[in-house]
Amino acid sequence: MAPSKAQTLLSRLLAEHGMLLVLLVLCAYYSWATFAVQHPAGAAGGEQLAREISSRFPPPARVLVVARDTEEDAAFAGALRQGLEAAGLEAAAVVYGQPADAREALEGLEREGRRLDAIACNQTTASWAVFDGLAARLPALGGPPVVQPASYRWPNFLKAENLLNVANQISVIAIVAIGMTLVIIAAGIDLSVGSLIALSAVASTLLVRDLGGGESATALAMTLSCLGGIVLCGLVGLFSGAMVTAFGIPSFIVTLAMMLVASGLAFQLAEGQSIYQVPDSFVWLGRGSTLRVPNAVLLMAVLYAAAHVLMTRTVLGRYVYAVGGNPEAARLSGVPVRHVILFVYGLCGALAGSGGVVMASQLKSGAPTYGQMYELYVIAAVVVGGASLSGGEGKVLGTLIGAFIIAVIQNGMNLTGVESYTQKVVLGLVILGAVLLDTVKKRGWSWILRKRGA
Amino acid sequence: MEAGAAPLLEMRGISKSFPGVRALREVDLELRSGEVLALVGENGAGKSTLIKVLAGAHAPDAGAVRIAGALRTVHDPVEAQRAGVAVIYQELNLVPGLTARENIFLGRERSRAGFLRARQEASEARGLFERIGVRVDPELPCSALTVAQQQAVEIAKALSSMARIIVMDEPSATLTPQEVARLFAIIRDLKAAGIGVIYISHRLDEVFEVADRVTVLRDGACVATRPIGAVRREELIELMVGRRLDQEFPKRRAAIGGERLAARDLRRGQAVRGVSLSVRSGEILGLTGLVGSGRTETARLLFGADRLDGGSIELDGRRLELRSPRDAIRAGIGLLTEDRKAQGLVLGRSPRENFGLPNLTRFSTAGLVREGRERAAFARRSAGLGIKLPPHEAAVRNLSGGNQQKVVLAKWLERDCEVLIFDEPTRGIDVGAKYEVYQLMNGLAARGKAILMVSSELPEVLGMSDRILVMHEGRVAGEIADARGATQERILELAVR
Structure with missing residues (x-):
């Protein structure tokens, strides 16, 4: 009795909401087809990275924030800086721009002679060549590691901004x-x-x-x-x-x-x-x-x-x-x-x-x-x-x-x-x-x- | 006819049931070549079903059809046509936009290599019209032809398809007397050519004039087949009616009061040509007549469904200006239409929604439907009427005919109209449901409502009415003031003329 009842309920659901099912199947398909590595960006990425850094580097660690000169990166860097400061860390400097700007900032910090604990980047800036061999080139900084938000796998289709789009x-x-x-x-x-x-x-x-x-x-x-x-x-x-x-x-x-x-x-x-x-x-x-x-x-x-x-x-x-x-x-x-x-x-x-x-x-x-x-x-x-x-x-x-x-x-x-x-x-x-x-x-x-x- | 030769058409033991109705029970019918067989019976006796079995439109549940001795087992219209059966339905099956010639050869066009041979068709069509002795321009569209001419086109079509059996379903219903005479001449020519004709008619005068034999159907069974010379008119009517009526209709005692609905000299086109009638409180007025006599049209005028060309309608002494059914409903008039599928119900919606339609003013506040109230009222009515409802508020089209009719009844009962017009209230529903409908009508009358019952079922008219009006060709042909003393013969006389 019970299974047949469940069956009729299911078939009724299908009959009345068949198109909803089609929609869900389509969403599922495109979620599968657009599965990709996601790099957190923007304000959300900044907040996430701030949490990661503050758990790895206890205060009073100094962090350099490096971002490009875009709206999204500005949100990223802003949120990151806020998060770091809230955790009692020091944002030694925030760079918006090109690799050359990052080099300038690093050289400036070295002249100050103070140690730098980490360089906080997003997925793009982390790959800049300017950070390669830093310990040898600018030893006074103490060879700070480059950190970026942890990537994860998620469908492009299912990203909130895409769905709203x-x-x-x-x-x-x-x-x-x-x-x-x-x-x-x-x-x-x-x-x-x-x-x-x-x-x-x-x-x-x-x-x-x-x-x-x-x-x-x-x-x-x-x-x-x-x-x-x-x-x-x-x-x-x-x-x-x-x-x-x-x-x-x-x-x-x-x-x-x-x-x-x-x-x-x-x-x-x-x-x-x-x-x-x-x-x-x-x-x-x-x-x-x-x-x-x-x-x-x-x-x-x-x-x-x-x-x-x-x-x-x-x-x-x-x-x-x-x-x-x-x-x-x-x-x-x-x-x-x-x-x-x-x-x-x-x-x-x-x-x-x-x-x-x-x-x-x-x-x-x-x-x-x-x-x-x-x-x-x-x-x-x-x-x-x-x-x-x-x-x-x-x-x-x-x-x-x-x-x-x-x-x-x-x-x-x-x-x-x-x-x-x-x-x-x-x-x-x-x-x-x-x-x-x-x-x-x-x-x-x-x-x-x-x-x-x- | 020589002994031993097989008849042209032999139908043996034909039975056919529809859900809830046994339309045909072991009907036998025989037609010889060169013969006119009249098929008579009341409405609902099974004539149409029998013809549809012959035409291949319905497959019989049991029985055999033989044409010229050969058993025919395939039941589809094309096969029937090939076997030489042509049916001319009352509503005629022509494509109005095509010419007479094109209609005659529809589906059997004369062509060579895919190209039409219009000239050959035209000369054949003219030959056919000549043969049946009518003058029709084969190049005129059928919509431009008179009904009689369209009939001639149908006959020509039947002849061109080498039909050996031609069935005519109420061919004279919409013809003038001169045209009927012409039709009979054609039928005699067909006879002479060895074609068998089955002639269906309510008009007994015609049956006696044109038929060789007559077969009577009653309640789906064949009750008699007689040579026309061996039967009297009264006898034929008795055979058609042939049942005791006193148990079929519930008894009631009506306290008939003053006049409630009064109509004077209603007119609309050719259908209604000056009808006056009045219905009193507590009275059931029966309005009857042949199909096409203007009964339904009169009912629609009283309900504001069609515009009046002339005349006046009063309810309780107040003159009504009915511009739409909405006005009539507001004034307290309800109409249960004859065709519940086309006019009474929105088939795709639930019974409850159909029930609510004329009553939404009572089930709503500020335009919002109070579904709880509607549900409660519908539950009350459907329990009272014993409506068997499908689960999950399925569409009303899934209900049986009787239950559909009860949904229509429920919606008008809920409306609590002062005047209710029942147009063919029991068409297509079984005997038990009929009895319930009759009881409801009696109950309404007992509460002082005025009831106008339009019906072509004479036993129903006789059994239910207090007073009977018989219509003929858009006019009231006669009134039977005391229905108790009336007989079907008396009504038929007035209706048939």
Whole structure:
């Protein structure tokens, strides 16, 4: 009894979260494929090395810190120095620069005539030839050993910054895919989202430039400008929805037309140029981060949480599923079918607009060429996430998983050095495979075999 | 016919069951060449199933089909076609965008080396139309043809495929009297050419006019086969109905009160041409008539599902302006649609979600669904109705027909409507479930609700209604004020004309 129960639970888990499994398998594969020796760097590396040194060299040991003149190394050296001093050790000097700078510092210390206990390096500076034969060349220092943070083996893929990078890179597609999920659940499709990304990016940056004060725009002015871009796209979405409900034109056709219209509008507004007259702080959303998490990823998470609640807990969410599953039955049950359809297209437009704002912020400019082909990636994310193009089925969180599957494949292929043409081929095949898996899972092999016989 | 020669078609001991229903029990049927056999029976008697077995669409559970003496064991439509069986369904199976010619030769195109020989097809098509004596331009798309012309295209198609057996399922339902006369002439020509015709119709006048023999089906069994000259009309109706009705319907004592729902001169297109009716408190009004007589269309108008061309609807003396079902539901009207799969349920969602759909205003606060309340209410209703639910809130499509219908019932009972319209409330559900549905209707009536029951099952109409309206061609053809004294014959007379 017990094992069979466990089995049914497992098969249910697989049935409901098959795509999650695919995502995990992909992550596992790329973790394996990108396994490599890691050299701690940055602040974390500095802290680690400080601990190692203070355990090997008791106070009042003197340590020379050698780092390159980069941002990452500065963080490394800063944290290292702090850690050493906290342990009661003395940082005799901190070098930022080239081997020549290190030689100069060493010679300076020798002239002081005091003994040096250790030279703290990171993985790069430790290999500098300047430290070779130090005991013979500068005997007064007492032949200090070169120490560097202990290396360890860890997948490049699974490094925290890489994972955040994956999330950040997919944020635009994932945000737009929320709206697409709703439209597809309501048995429609919206091909205009790629163009709306461009339209919103152009409109927002244009508003910042022309009305918000250009490069000296305030945060409030930028916020209002971006909201302007989002509202504009929401209105375009509403228009598409109105065409679908009022005249019964297939959504494919309506949004295909709106795709051209919105793209053309974006080019007209921008006069074919990029708009980059925005303040430096415009990149807060796209490049900034809060508590080490990129702001775009935070926005994506908040939007997904809200959409999940909308679709699972609210009356409106229920209505969207009902309208997509059987519009006639929904209508005869008193569901305001037309309003529901207007809502999903309006929301989809607004979310595409939000995606455009994030993209403009990431790239610190708005251009009418943004978002080309994005509608296809967005639809792929939704479909891989398990939504049915015939409507009535799908989950917002499934779409998030679908988006991440795409992001992980792209990122993993970058890490493993697959060239970009091959990447497209692989991505296309993976999308096909994922959907095939979903079909098999839902209908079973027997259905597919029977279909072939007919 | 010479003695000893095998009949054109011989079906022996055909049985077929669907989950919960025995659709056919050991049915025998025989058709000779050059003969018209009428197949009659009530709705649900098994005529369509029998035809689908013949056409290869259903595999029988038991029994054998012989065509011209040869046993046919392969059960698929292509095989049946090759054996010379052509079925012309009531809803016609033509591709509307293709021309008459293209439809006739669909799947059997005349071609040479992959290239169509349109001119050869056209001349063959003209020859076929000439043979059956109708004028149809073979190059017109079928969507531009009248129903009668489309039928002719189907017949031409059957002839071009060398069919020896042609089945016509209610061919006259949507034809004018002149067109019916034309159709009969065609059938006589087919007879003369040695083709066997199975003619299915509710219209007994036609049966007596065109058929040589008649086979009666009842409850999935063949009850009689007679030469048409050896049977009277009354006898035929008795054979079709042939069962005692008094135990099938629960008894009740209705306290019929004042008028609640009143409709005056409802009109919509050709389907509803001036229907007036009223339903009183505690009353079950039966609305019946043949398929296509405008019953369902009338029900939809009362529910706001379609726009009125004219007429008015009042509930408890208040005039209603129904722009959508939403308005009707707010006003206190509910409709259980005839086709629960297409119109009653969102099949991909759970029974509970379907149940909640019209009731969400009560199960929600500020737009958030209070799932606990909904679950509790659904648990109460499903226990009360004895709905057998699948585990894990599986989609409602996994439920049996009877249980699906109970989910539809549950959702409207929960809504507590003042007027409930039941359109074919017991279609496709078994006898036990039917009885429960009837009891529910009686219970609602006893609580003073007004009930309009649209049904084509005459025993049901007679057994359940207090009063009966019979529709014919979009109008009320007659009212039977006291259903107790009514008979099926009386209803059929009004419905058939």
